[in-house]
Amino acid sequence: MTGSSRQSAIAEMLRSRDFISVDELAARFSVATQTIRRDLVALCDQGLARRRHGGIESVARSGNLTFKDRRVLNREAKQSIAAAVARYVNDGDSLSLGIGTTSQFVAEALLSHRRLKIVTNNLPLALMVGQNSDFTLAIAGGTVRGGDLDVCGPSVDSFFAAYKVDIAILGVGGIDADGSLLDFSEEEVRLREAMLRNCRRSYLVLDSSKFMRPAHVHGGRIDQVNAVFCEADPPPEIRRILDQSGVQFVRSSLTD
Structure with missing residues (x-):
């Protein structure tokens, strides 16, 4: 799975979750925690999530993501x-x-x-x-x-x-x-x-x-x-x- 595909999957998970930990994501995608942290930085930079100690939390959303x-x-x-x-x-x-x-x-x-x-x-x-x-x-x-x-x-x-x-x-x-x-x-x-x-x-x-x-x-x-x-x-x-x-x-x- 490419980095962008993984980030897309994480963003989808956040539509139904308030918080996801780095360790859970690393296990889910079978990659190092450092790789997941880079993905989370990218998602936060795009405004799709917020950093929280040990992972990320969702930005309030419903339905599909915006076009942007x-x-x-x-x-x-x-x-x-x-x-x-x-x-x-x-x-x-x-x-x-x-x-x-x-x-x-x-x-x-x-x-x-x-x-x-x-x-x-x-x-x-x-x-x-x-x-x-x-x-x-x-x-x-x-x-x-x-x-x-x-x-x-x-x-x-x-x-x-x-x-x-x-x-x-x-x-x-x-x-x-x-x-x-x-x-x-x-x-x-x-x-x-x-x-x-x-x-x-x-x-x-x-x-x-x-x-x-x-x-x-x-x-x-x-x-x-x-x-x-x-x-x-x-x-x-x-x-x-x-x-x-x-x-x-x-x-x-x-x-x-």
């Missing part, structure tokens, strides 16, 4: 995933890109492509795509969700329905052991379903911290997409679902 916080977690994994996705996109393709930080990293990896047509409700992603004047960009209008920096709601469902794109690039809050796709709100689920209905191919992008990650809103299954991109192999039960359904699994390299 999620962007700094598992950064290397997300960049490698984005580089892998970019190799499956051709110049001139039309794409819908949804919410989430991994989708933003995909947008960055696509900036050297030509004549892409992008449809999105992700504001940071739209700003990134707008740097390439060779692209055509359509962005959803409506109310911006504070902290997430995206637009959701019924109008966004209609927005995506107005386009038929070559590839939909989708994120997800978590994946259950039975292959269920999980998120933190009904709006996020409806958005993903709207994108799936209006594409020719669908790519699910996720870092490995999403496997078995708890999120309370269910919508869709992993075997409904054409390909899954991740920096690590999935758990055996997820791999069986992918193999049985014929969904392509693309493992990215952290050296990409």
Whole structure:
């Protein structure tokens, strides 16, 4: 497990714990206490935790982490995933890109492509795509969700329905052991379903911290997409679902 993956896992643990000790984390991840202390310093520097004698304590949070916080977690994994996705996109393709930080990293990896047509409700992603004047960009209008920096709601469902794109690039809050796709709100689920209905191919992008990650809103299954991109192999039960359904699994390299 990389340092960023470990930090992401620790941040997830803090969503349901008030305090975690250095010794517990060292045993959990089978690393030296000095390694854990460096991870904790990084999390505290990012404002995701507070140091306390012998470990860290949580910063009051509920639900998903903010867009800013999620962007700094598992950064290397997300960049490698984005580089892998970019190799499956051709110049001139039309794409819908949804919410989430991994989708933003995909947008960055696509900036050297030509004549892409992008449809999105992700504001940071739209700003990134707008740097390439060779692209055509359509962005959803409506109310911006504070902290997430995206637009959701019924109008966004209609927005995506107005386009038929070559590839939909989708994120997800978590994946259950039975292959269920999980998120933190009904709006996020409806958005993903709207994108799936209006594409020719669908790519699910996720870092490995999403496997078995708890999120309370269910919508869709992993075997409904054409390909899954991740920096690590999935758990055996997820791999069986992918193999049985014929969904392509693309493992990215952290050296990409």
